[in-house]
Every structure is written in C-alpha cells, then in structure tokens.
Amino acid sequence: MATIKDIAQAAGVSLATVSRVINNGPKVGKDTRQRVKLIMEEMGYRPNANARALVTKRSASLGVVLAELHDPFFAMLAHGVETVTRKNNVQILLSAGSIEKETELRAIEILLEHRVEAMVVHSKALDDKTLIDFSKQVPGFVLINRFIPEIANRCVWLDNVTGGRLMAEHAINQGHKKLAVISSQYRIDDPNHRLEGIVNATEAAKLTLPESMIEYATPDQEGGELAMQNLLATGAEFTAVLAYNDAMASGAMTMLQDHGIAVPEQVSVMGYDDVLLAKYCRPKLTTLRYPIEMMAAKAAELALKYAAGAKPEEGLTFKYTPTIVKRDSVVRV
C-alpha cells in the first residue's frame, strides 16, 4: 500500500507537503495541492490510521464494551452509540464482556491497548474500584447502566428502583391486589433494584408480596415460561404478573395461554425494556420504556466530550427514569 513517501516521490515534493495536503493544511500552493491530490488518487493512497494515532496520540475511535451482541437490547445500545460516532467521524471498536469478571476486564484492557479516546462501558461483573481506577486512566471513560457515586458524572443509568415502583403502582392502580413477580436469577443490581421498587410500592399499598410469589429464572423467554410454570404449579393465586423484562413477560404470557388462562382478561402481564418484541407479541405488552438507545447516544457524546478535554462536572449524574407504555396486556380488575 502506497505511503506518504511514495506520493511525495511521485509528486516530486517533500513528505511535509503531502502531509499538509492530506490534512488540508494551510500553507501549500494551489497547484501543488492539485497535483498531489491527483497522484494520491491515482496511487490509491490511504492514510495509515495506526501511524497517525501513534504520532498524534489521538485515535479517533471509541471503544464499546457490552455483554452479548445478539441480545436486541445491546444491539440498540450499540446503535445509539453509532449514531453519534458517525456524526463525529469516530470509529467504533467493539469488545464483548459477557458479564464475566475476567472477560469484562480483558475487554476494557484491549480497548485501552488500542488507545481509544473514549469508552462506553457496560459492566456488571467488575467491582466499583476497578472501574473507578479505569476512569482515572481514561479521560473519556463513561459507564452505561450503572451508577457509582464516586464517578457519578461518568454514569448514564436508569433508575430501576423507580422503575420497579412504577410497575407495581400501575398494577395496583388498576385494582390488582394479588401480584406475582418473575425476576432474573442473576444477582446483579438490575433485578435487585427493580424488585426493591416493587416491594416498596406493595408495602406502601399495604399489600403483601410473599417470597412464594416471586420466581427467578434466566432473563429470556424460556426463563419466563419456566417461571410461570412454577408459579402455576404452586397453585398460587394472582391477577397480575410483573416480569423482569419483555422477553420473560412474553414467555409468561405464552405459558399462561397454553394453560388456557386468558391474558389480560384473567391475568395481566407487565414487561420491562420496551424492546421491539413488546409491540410484536400478542396481546401487545404493557411495559416500561427503557430509552437505551437515547442513553447510549448520551453516553457516547459524554465520552467524546470528556475525551476532548471537558471536565466532568462535580455532583452531576445522568439518570433516566423509565415511563410506562400502556398497551394491551394489563386491564383494570
């Protein structure tokens, strides 16, 4: 592949001049610029991003750490990031961390080795201290879906406690008194927080939510089916089910319908996330909107801004609150 040197030689000018042409530098004759450009075209010259990054110490790239790409949720996240990187002519470097400590760590390290300027990190397995340390090394370090007080101004996150509360309140407002909960079996913050919000709301409404009305399973459709199966097996009575996410809600609905229980006529179901699926499934899912795409875009902007030298404001954080999307899976009782 042709280098700047080859171009200089072919054009009969110096390296510096070519470099200036490439970067639209100011001090270069109009005709020389023309000629050099032509030759670059002819020789199919492409600047070497690595060499450039080495000397300028700026890589024009943003690293993204996420769990699993095939999860639609992370696809939305990635897309949110992409909208802003594209606008800024910044490249995306992807690193998957599958919610395992070692992998997440390695994912971040790899991005660091590539000297990405900014970083949007979705980490659930790493501890606060590790993340705080990284944020000190990388000016453009931003966390998504996580809140760490010490670096609050680098956190773009969803208030899941409020989310849980909103879910439960909505069900309660619709007259439901016997609630069941289908949660994720992974003991990370998100399910804990959502559950906390649900419990708060039930207590405030003087309802009881016995442990037996809470089922845990994998946070996907199969998990939702399984959890509902278990719930039904215990013979428990409930008129509304609050699921950890839309996939579990969908699974739960399927299982209910398979048992001849009409949704929402006999049992109401609520999801969380508002992914595509929520609109596609029948009945359409009443759920909580998790504006992950918007949040991811925000995180990317922030990361780029910090990377460019902006100082994170003290005492600031980027908290989003989910909102209820009323569709057809919940009815008044």
Added chain:
Amino acid sequence: MATIKDIAQAAGVSLATVSRVINNGPKVGKDTRQRVKLIMEEMGYRPNANARALVTKRSASLGVVLAELHDPFFAMLAHGVETVTRKNNVQILLSAGSIEKETELRAIEILLEHRVEAMVVHSKALDDKTLIDFSKQVPGFVLINRFIPEIANRCVWLDNVTGGRLMAEHAINQGHKKLAVISSQYRIDDPNHRLEGIVNATEAAKLTLPESMIEYATPDQEGGELAMQNLLATGAEFTAVLAYNDAMASGAMTMLQDHGIAVPEQVSVMGYDDVLLAKYCRPKLTTLRYPIEMMAAKAAELALKYAAGAKPEEGLTFKYTPTIVKRDSVVRV
C-alpha cells in the same frame, strides 16, 4: 501512559529486553523476566496496539461492515463474527453502511485506513466491480449475503431463489392455491431473488400469481401492516401470504387479526429469516431459517484464514440454503 522505554529505564535494562518479555521472547534470563514483569505490573504498562500494528504490519483486528446495528438480523451477524474473533484474539472494528453507496464505500475505506487484516462486508449498494477491486487489495476480504461470480470463493451467501421456492412449495403442498406476496420495496437482490423463487414454484404448480397479489413496502412490521392493508383493500382473495421477512409477516398477521381474519385458520402466513420474533409472536411463525449467525462465523473464519495467507480456492463458494421451520402460522387447507 507508561511506555516500553519507561519500563526499560525503571528496570535498568534495554528496550529490546522489555520487548522480549512482553512477547514472551525466548532469549531472556529468568530473573530479568521476573523483574521486568513486576515493574510492568507496577507501572500499569499496556502495549500500544497502534505502534505494534505499525511495525508488524498486522493489526489483529477484523473489520465488519453492516447496515444498521439495531436490526436484530445484523445483531446476529455481528455476534456470529464475534464468536470467532474472540477465539482468535482479534478485535472487531465496526462500520455501518446503511445500504447507501457513499456510506458503504466510506465504511470500507475507514476500515482500510485502520489496516484491518480481515474484513466481513455486508454490502448491497456497491457494485460488483468496486467490491472486486477491494478484494484485490485486502487478502482477508469476504462478502456476506452476496454472491459475485468473479470472487465466489470470498462469498458467504444464502440461496434466496431456492428460499423463495421452498416457501411457495410449502404453501402449495399445504393445499393453498391463492397466494399473496408481501415483498420489500427496496430493489436489491434479496427480494428479487426470493420473488423469483416464488414465481418459479407457482408456475411449476400451474398457479397464477398476478402482479396485483404482490405488495411492496418497507421490510419492517409497519411495512407488513401497510402491505396487508393494501391487499385487503383491493378485495383480493388469498389463503396464504408469503412475506419477505418475519417482521413483515408479523405486521401482516396483526393487520389480518385487526380485520377479524383468523391466522392461520382463514389465512396462513409465512415469514423468512427466523429471527427471535418468529418464536415470540402469536401464532408462532412458520418461516425459513436463515442461519446468519453461522454464516457470519464462517465468513469471519474465512476472512481470517485468507488474511493469514491461505489462498482462496478456485471455483469454491459458500452457499447456504434456508430450511423451513414449521410452527403455527400455516395450516393445510
């Protein structure tokens, strides 16, 4: 950030020695190795991938060009690639090309500038010649979802003509004689090929498929709804609908149900792709399995192999054929 030089200084050895330690070079004393490693640890040393890429001319990265990240289909594609890059300690560089000539071109160029070793490209807007040219520049250049005879051995693609035929044949075998088709309005190869297969099958079965029974819309749920609405508005009669993809099929089902037409009792519906949605929607979609994740993994492997110097075998290509997944949206009539 500490460099190899800093480490050398701190350890009282030369650059060369440190470099050897980093790369697990052979000729270095056991104790020196220990000491250097310790110091690297202490100083938080991280090799600079850019510098390394510059001198070794190998970037340990694979570029991916795809259309839209938030499309679950591309999320699967990305995931397929990721499974093999992870295994090979190769980094993913993402570039979105939104099915526009200019953007796709720019996406590839950017990856080229980063000197990615391998490339998995999903391009629909670029012409054959351009792609062939690129493949000559980049040894590890592989196309996914596209077939170009001149570089057949770099193409991992799905036989959409056969796919279309299988769809139609399945419907016909189930006794359906009046078919309707919902296709994509984008005049790229995929819908054309699928339609071609459908037409072939209908002709072989001595059925007619008038142009009025084919509706075109955007390849998403809204498009499916719209297309079905149009179809119903014309008063056309049909007992089976073949959709361009699962999203359109889902939209079509919704619209049918909204019009009080039972699926599959009154009208059967078939999708294409077998994305998550196909299992989630009600009735579960009978569709064609498009093993995109597997294909993407194959493409990535191939790209890496070619990048490593393996010569593309002449006359070879990587064609996949979709298979029918029978679920609940099609019945015998």
Added chain:
DNA sequence: TTGTATGCGTTATCAT
C-alpha cells in the same frame, strides 16, 4: 510556499 529533521512506541536485526 516548501523542505528537513525529529519523534511517536514498538519490533526486529545485528552485534556483543
């Protein structure tokens, strides 16, 4: 306006 020279962080070649 143009050219020269230096250095970015690393690997690799050649000495020692």
Added chain:
DNA sequence: ATGATAACGCATACAA
C-alpha cells in the same frame, strides 16, 4: 542473555 539501532508511516516544529 542482553543491548544498540534501524525501521514502520505520519505530523509537526523549525529552517529556508
């Protein structure tokens, strides 16, 4: 086993 040194491709301060 270890060190000195020349690249790699580019940007840039300094000269001319």
